[in-house]
Amino acid sequence: MTIWRGLVLISLATALSAQPRRIVSTAPSITEMLYGLGLGDRVVGVTTFCHYPPEAAKKPKIGTYTEPNLEAIASLQPDLVVIQKNPVQLQSRLERLGLHVLEVSHDNIEQVYGSISAIGTAAGVPDRASNLVGSLRKQLEDIRSRVAGRPPTRMMFIVGRAPNRLEDLVAVGQASYLNELIGMAGGRNIFREAVAPYPKVGMEEVLSRDPQVIVDMGDMAQTVGVTDEHKRAVVELWHRYPAISAVRDRRVFAVAADIYVVPGPRMVLAARAFARMLHPEAGL
Secondary structure (H helix, E strand, C coil), rough: CCCHHHHHHHHHHHHHHHCCCEECCCCCHHHHHHHHHCCCCEEECCCCCCCCCCHHCCEEEEEEEEECCCCHHHHHHCCEEEECCEEEEEHHHHHHHCCCEECCCCHHHHHHHHHHHHHHCCCCCCCHHHHHHHHHHHHHHHHHHHHHHCCCEEEEEEEEEECCCCCCCEEECCCCHHHHHHHHHHHHEEEEEEEEEHHHHCCHHHHHCCCCCCEEECCHHHHHHCHHHHHHHHHHHHHHCCCCCCHCCCCCCCCCCHHHHHCCHHHHHHHHHHHHHHHHHHHC
């Protein structure tokens, strides 16, 4: 019995030592997944845009998602670098430095679940990943069920535009996970047929599709430090078009929070916020 217990302890110690202890994240979504899996103590590097949770912002910075600093990453001596699939061949560049890399994708909700599972497996905590994915599925299904049976509300989500102007509008399209969240929350994305994740749209199209709810994050992608005055000014921009149902019914919402643009554990908060905008009568 003593020998058996000894073998179990040795096996456990070996498994723990094989787990990555120094992890670098190259995207805010990955950082939130790592912390959601209880791996914050292993995170040794994050991007300059990683704001959540607050302790993540205190970690050493490795650049941005689009311009990661390979020297900064290597200097942290990570035993795992988690990256989001991107066109700059970051995985091969990091592997040439002798680093262990995990590449994940989360363009849609199922991919978000898959990314959480892949990170959990790579970090040696697959059970935590399974529990987190199960919880997210349950919470999103609860939101869907709470708004079920109600007529879908026409909605537009603006994620980019010219500062202080309703020009160069960029909306959520079909290939974005946000399009799925809008549907779960009881909305109908007026640009859902656009194949691109974030298509450019014109005001003529907006007027013809007449959204009942407008969510504008436009020039507030840098979510830190956005004031209430700025948000009020965004809403005022839309008052130039009183014929739009959302403007007429005072259902234009200016938002500046990472929950709306970071696919990960907090996407449930985004879905719940959408549901409150779309169907306040549901009591979410």
